[in-house]
Amino acid sequence: MRKSNNTDFNFIDTIGHFDTYQLLFPKKLESMVIIALFVRQKQGKYPDGLFGEEDIHALFSTYGGTDVGKGKPYQRSINKEKLRKLLKFFLNYDEEKRMYYFQSYGTAICELMEKTLEGLIKPTDIGRICQNLKRELITAQDDEDELIQWFSISLDAYKNNLSQQTDFLHKQIDNAVSKLRKDVLSEDKNPVELLKTVRDDLTEVQEKNRELRIAFQDVDGITNDLNRIDTENIEIIDYVDKTNKFFSRINSKLRSTDNRLDRIQPKIRQLFATLSRPEWSAKTEKFIHFLLKNSTLKKVKNNREIVFPKEIFSFKKHIDTPRLITFKRDESLFPTPTKPRRKYGVNPEIQKQNKQELQQEIDELKRIEVWVSQLLAELDKDGQMNASEAFFRVLKIDQDFTIASEVYFDLIEKVQQQKKFEVNVLPQESVMGEQTKSILWKVMIKRK
Amino acid sequence: MESHDQEKIDYSFLLEDDSKILFGKLDYLLKDGMHIQQFNNTSKYMPYLKLNYKHLKHYYQELFGVSLERKGFDNQLYYYLNYHSKEQAQMDESHKYQLKNEDIIIGCVMYKIIYLDGNVELNSISDLKKKVSLDYEEYEEGLIRLIAKSKEGEKLKEDDGNIDEAIDRALRDFKKLGWVDYEKDHFELLPSFERILLIYEDVIKDIDNLIKKYQ
Numbered sequence: 001m002r003k004s005n006n007t008d009f010n011f012i013d014t015i016g017h018f019d020t021y022q023l024l025f026p027k028k029l030e031s032m033v034i035i036a037l038f039v040r041q042k043q044g045k046y047p048d049g050l051f052g053e054e055d056i057h058a059l060f061s062t063y064g065g066t067d068v069g070k071g072k073p074y075q076r077s078i079n080k081e082k083l084r085k086l087l088k089f090f091l092n093y094d095e096e097k098r099m100y101y102f103q104s105y106g107t108a109i110c111e112l113m114e115k116t117l118e119g120l121i122k123p124t125d126i127g128r129i130c131q132n133l134k135r136e137l138i139t140a141q142d143d144e145d146e147l148i149q150w151f152s153i154s155l156d157a158y159k160n161n162l163s164q165q166t167d168f169l170h171k172q173i174d175n176a177v178s179k180l181r182k183d184v185l186s187e188d189k190n191p192v193e194l195l196k197t198v199r200d201d202l203t204e205v206q207e208k209n210r211e212l213r214i215a216f217q218d219v220d221g222i223t224n225d226l227n228r229i230d231t232e233n234i235e236i237i238d239y240v241d242k243t244n245k246f247f248s249r250i251n252s253k254l255r256s257t258d259n260r261l262d263r264i265q266p267k268i269r270q271l272f273a274t275l276s277r278p279e280w281s282a283k284t285e286k287f288i289h290f291l292l293k294n295s296t297l298k299k300v301k302n303n304r305e306i307v308f309p310k311e312i313f314s315f316k317k318h319i320d321t322p323r324l325i326t327f328k329r330d331e332s333l334f335p336t337p338t339k340p341r342r343k344y345g346v347n348p349e350i351q352k353q354n355k356q357e358l359q360q361e362i363d364e365l366k367r368i369e370v371w372v373s374q375l376l377a378e379l380d381k382d383g384q385m386n387a388s389e390a391f392f393r394v395l396k397i398d399q400d401f402t403i404a405s406e407v408y409f410d411l412i413e414k415v416q417q418q419k420k421f422e423v424n425v426l427p428q429e430s431v432m433g434e435q436t437k438s439i440l441w442k443v444m445i446k447r448k
Numbered sequence: 449m450e451s452h453d454q455e456k457i458d459y460s461f462l463l464e465d466d467s468k469i470l471f472g473k474l475d476y477l478l479k480d481g482m483h484i485q486q487f488n489n490t491s492k493y494m495p496y497l498k499l500n501y502k503h504l505k506h507y508y509q510e511l512f513g514v515s516l517e518r519k520g521f522d523n524q525l526y527y528y529l530n531y532h533s534k535e536q537a538q539m540d541e542s543h544k545y546q547l548k549n550e551d552i553i554i555g556c557v558m559y560k561i562i563y564l565d566g567n568v569e570l571n572s573i574s575d576l577k578k579k580v581s582l583d584y585e586e587y588e589e590g591l592i593r594l595i596a597k598s599k600e601g602e603k604l605k606e607d608d609g610n611i612d613e614a615i616d617r618a619l620r621d622f623k624k625l626g627w628v629d630y631e632k633d634h635f636e637l638l639p640s641f642e643r644i645l646l647i648y649e650d651v652i653k654d655i656d657n658l659i660k661k662y663q
Contacts, residue, residue, distance in 0.1 A: 177568060177569050263636055264568055264569070266487075266523070266524055266639055267563070267568040267637065270563050270639075270642060271563055271566055271568060274563050274564060280652070281564050283652045283653065283655045283656075284556075284559070284560070284564065284645060284652055285560060285564065286659065287556070287645075287648065287651065287652045288553075288556045288557060288560055288587070289587075289590075290655060290658065290659055290662070291552075291553055291556065292553065292587055292589070292590025292591065292593075292594065293590060293662075294662055295549065295553070295590075295594055297593075297594065297597060305549070305550075306548075306549040306550050306553070306594050307549070308549055308552075309662070311651065311658055312648065312651055313532075314547065314552070315532075315546060315547040315552055315644075315647055316531040316532060316545070316546055316547075
């Protein structure tokens with residue numbers, strides 16, 4: 001529903017309009033004044049959140065470097081203009097009381113900045129949030145509507161805070177390390193002091209991370225309870241899945257923060273040790289240059305090896321540890337003995353019989369070949385042939401039905417392959433052979 | 449026997465249960481040059497070493513003439529056998545293995561990049577290679593001559609490739625010593641990496657005189 005209201009609103013166009021952008025993001029001096037007002041208001045310096053114009057001018061003076069004694073005259077009229085611009089989004093003027101107070105944009109942006117830079121929620125708060133969430137989940141888990149409410153309202157309200165807190169710690173390490181990098185390279189800073197600060201910063205992050213981990217202990221309980229929910233409601237299943245992923249992301253982020261700190265701390269300490277001895281660092285650099293300049297290459301076998309100047313010995317890393325000879329039964333050298341194979345002797349009688357049978361088969365094949373070529377020759381000569389009669393002729397002479405039928409089929413197949421003849425089957429006429437009861441339809445082969 | 453007058457050495461620690469489980473493997477690791485510490489897979493030997501350090505030191509000193517050293521503090525503590533002590537001079541050279549000089553050079557350059565120049569967050573091997581190749585022109589000539597083994601002059605792609613390979617080889621050798629740990633592209637210098645310079649401490653302290661000698 002809300003989306004349809006937004007159709008005529010274009011965020012980018014609006015923010016780029018006239019000087020809206022500048023009014024939303026004022027310059028450093030104005031911003032510092034706003035932030036200082038915000039801080040003072042939080043400290044309770046302004047009853048009912050109301051402050052006077054003089055308070056604002058005093059802050060302009062402080063942050064503009066025009067404090068009494070600094071010699072720079074205070075430009076009241078210019079700052080009045082700046083104040084006027086702040087009235088658009090940041091401050092309001094109460095005409096009755098003639099006092100100023102914060103607009104919601106001013107408060108919200110200051111809170112966001114503060115939260116981002118410092119991490120608003122204390123680990124103990126997170127612990128409390130998790131405990132509350134768990135308690136609410138237990139009461140809601142038997143009612144699907146309440147469960148959905150738990151996901152969409154109770155949990156959602158804290159999700160941002162929880163992940164913001166973990167992100168914040170991660171960022172804190174980055175800041176500490178980049179501060180260190182930047183300042184190591186600039187020579188006007190006292191490196192020892194600097195390193196101490198960075199180390200303290202990191203120790204603080206580590207401590208906070210540890211507390212945070214403890215605070216998140218209840219998360220395990222929440223995920224266990226979630227996984228016990230037995231439902232077929234797709235919305236709830238979807239929520240459970242998303243929540244599990246959310247908590248697992250938070251846990252892995254906390255773990256990775258821990259790991260990063262574990263890895264960085266020793267290096268910081270080493271850096272600290274090195275930088276506290278600038279002479280040693282300078283000499284180390286000279287040493288590296290010396291090695292690179294004065295080492296030579298010597299041919300050893302097919303390689304060229306680096307030889308250090310004679311004053312610099314090579315590093316001996318270890319002595320020859322005994323290489324124990326072990327015995328392993330190598331399959332290729334000691335193959336498993338083969339099992340004796342059973343031998344079957346030749347039975348000459350069976351062998352002879354098999355040979356005879358085989359020979360008979362071959363003879364039959366040859367006989368068929370002879371018959372077929374003879375019949376083809378006849379057909380070539382006469383131009384036509386009664387194939388059925390030919391069958392009975394073969395049967396009569398050879399007295400073998402198999403040969404006769406093989407010849408008959410072979411003949412018809414070959415004739416058809418040659419394509420010069422046509423085969424006609426005449427079912428109305430039948431052919432009968434002598435000395436046999438078989439009857440065949442008349443099959444005539446004729447030259448085309 | 450020479451050690452008659454010396455304090456009686458107690459080897460009874462070798463009979464304890466812990467020794468039965470750990471000593472054999474630890475002994476091999478130490479003699480292979482491994483530096484035992486909290487941050488790699490040798491951490492399981494740390495409690496045993498801490499507990500028996502005195503006895504073990506005697507053991508290696510008396511029986512092998514090698515000094516078992518302990519350096520660093522807190523969780524930076526590490527142990528190793530020092531083959532550079534004076535007593536070691538009598539040891540047969542054929543029993544000693546040397547780290548390649550190429551590795552020493554690469555190691556020193558890594559030390560410079562990470563500790564002297566404060567690149568404490570550098571832990572990608574490919575980024576390290578890139579840094580050596582692009583940001584350390586002052587070493588380029590020496591690295592091309594000694595590591596890429598090329599003639600002096602303009603650097604070629606092959607030279608970069610050769611230096612990259614040398615970095616890989618050095619990391620492999622350092623891992624065997626327990627100076628670094630790496631997995632795929634991610635590497636970490638371990639506390640014992642400082643030994644690469646501590647070995648040459650005397651030379652480094654006197655480097656100005658040495659340079660004069662070579663001018």
